Amino acid sequence: MEKKLVIKMIRNCLKQYYEADSMPIGDKDLENLSKRIFQIKEEDPPADLFEVVNDVVYEFLAD
Template sequence: MEKKLIKKMILNCLKQYYSTESMPIGEKDLENLLNKILLVKEEEPKADLHEIINDTVYDFLAG
């Protein structure tokens, strides 16, 4: 799966919670989220990618 696309989707998801000037995520956190999403998608291939991204981003922000 295209990592660049998933990164863009993560950043778009974060825009729901923050303005673009104050994103609370660095490159390292973005990579960690990307890896978690890819792992879940690998374990559950039929799962909806958008749901996985939304759940993972929400868990990141809540944690």
């Protein structure tokens, strides 16, 4: 799985909640979210990547 793809998916998911210029996320947060997504996929390989990304982004925004 490519990191660039996951970062792009995170940004696209955030667009549901924010406009592109007002996203409340920096490079460090993107890195942490992508690491969390890779960790979940490693623990549960059949998990749908789209759902994992959406769940992780939602958890990030809910905190």
